[in-house]
Amino acid sequence: MVSNYQLINVGEHATPVIVIDDFLPDAQSMVDVIAQSHRFEKKTDDFYPGVRSHAPDAYVAHLHHILPALFAELNGALVDISQPQLAMAQLSIANQHPSQLSPIQCIPHIDTQRDNEWALVHYLFCAPLGGTAFYRHKETGLERVNASQYHHYFSTLKRQATSVGLPAKAYINGDTAMFKQIACVEAQFNRALLYPANLLHSGCLPDDIDQTASHGRHLDIKHARLTANASILFN
Numbered sequence: 001m002v003s004n005y006q007l008i009n010v011g012e013h014a015t016p017v018i019v020i021d022d023f024l025p026d027a028q029s030m031v032d033v034i035a036q037s038h039r040f041e042k043k044t045d046d047f048y049p050g051v052r053s054h055a056p057d058a059y060v061a062h063l064h065h066i067l068p069a070l071f072a073e074l075n076g077a078l079v080d081i082s083q084p085q086l087a088m089a090q091l092s093i094a095n096q097h098p099s100q101l102s103p104i105q106c107i108p109h110i111d112t113q114r115d116n117e118w119a120l121v122h123y124l125f126c127a128p129l130g131g132t133a134f135y136r137h138k139e140t141g142l143e144r145v146n147a148s149q150y151h152h153y154f155s156t157l158k159r160q161a162t163s164v165g166l167p168a169k170a171y172i173n174g175d176t177a178m179f180k181q182i183a184c185v186e187a188q189f190n191r192a193l194l195y196p197a198n199l200l201h202s203g204c205l206p207d208d209i210d211q212t213a214s215h216g217r218h219l220d221i222k223h224a225r226l227t228a229n230a231s232i233l234f235n
Contacts, residue, residue: 007074010134010183011143015199017134018074019185023122023192024062031124035221040093047105049096049171049205055089055228063089063120063230070194071234087117087231094129094203094225097210098170106167107157108135108179111197111231113147119197122228123187129225130204131187133172135179137200143182144198171205197231 005020024030033056040051067084096105111119121132136143137153139160145153157178164177174181184204185193195201209225 005070008183008185010199011136012141012182013143015134015143015196017183017185017199018070018194020070020192020194021188021190023066023190024059027124027190030056030059031221031226034091034124034226038091040091047102047109048092048094049101049105049209050092050094050225052093053091055091055230059228060086060089067232083235084118085233085235087233089228089230092227092229094205094227095210098207101169101171103161103166106170107172107176108133108137108200108202110145110200113145113150113198114233115144115146115196115198116234117197118194118232118234119201120192120194120228120230120232122192122230123189124226124228125187125221125224126189127223127225128206129187129209130173130206131185132193133174133184133202133204134182134195135172135200135202136182138178138180143200144196145200146198170207171209172202173204194232 004022005018008017008019009015010017034053038053040053043052063086067086071084111117123131134143137156140153140156142149142153160178167176167178172179179200205225
């Protein structure tokens with residue numbers, strides 16, 4: 001049985017979001033290991049505003065153990081949730097200065113178009129570096145974007161780049177001309193957040209996030225916005 005979790009519903013469609021405190025036993029020990037042995041690098045195949053590294057094997061094993069138990073416990077409250085399969089797990093540190101952001105990084109995003117994929121973000125920092133917020137696109141009314149809606153949504157964004165204008169070079173932290181914030185979950189050390197991966201979302205990052213960590217092997221973990229991230233697929 002998984003304890004210390006809360007199921008909340010966000011937006012007009014009451015999309016389920018799961019908040020789990022004390023997600024990992026002795027999380028600080030894992031952070032210490034990461035600081036000593038993990039090298040973080042910028043990836044070129046995604047828009048993440050920071051650096052990535054692989055997740056420790058012990059952490060992946062923990063996910064394989066806890067996720068089936070959690071979703072089995074919640075199966076009666078969630079629709080079409082069965083047989084979770086871990087598709088990806090990695091570590092992330094957000095550290096990109098707002099002036100270096102592209103327009104797509106200044107608005108909420110989705111991780112996938114699939115309805116059967118969930119995302120996990122696990123906060124491994126104590127400093128006030130922001131949690132995760134969820135959004136509705138005002139013109140289309142979309143909060144989740146699946147394959148049938150993808151073309152319409154992104155063609156609307158493209159048109160709005162001219163009609164509304166490009167977003168300011170800043171991390172989104174609340175309502176804008178194009179988006180309405182529908183929920184925000186505060187970060188807390190060793191708190192995990194699970195939600196459908198095609199739900200529009202963004203980290204609530206401060207403007208000085210680039211000063212909280214450095215590149216390379218020697219990271220200031222005490223001040224970095226370190227998270228573990230995973231993708232979970234359901235049959």
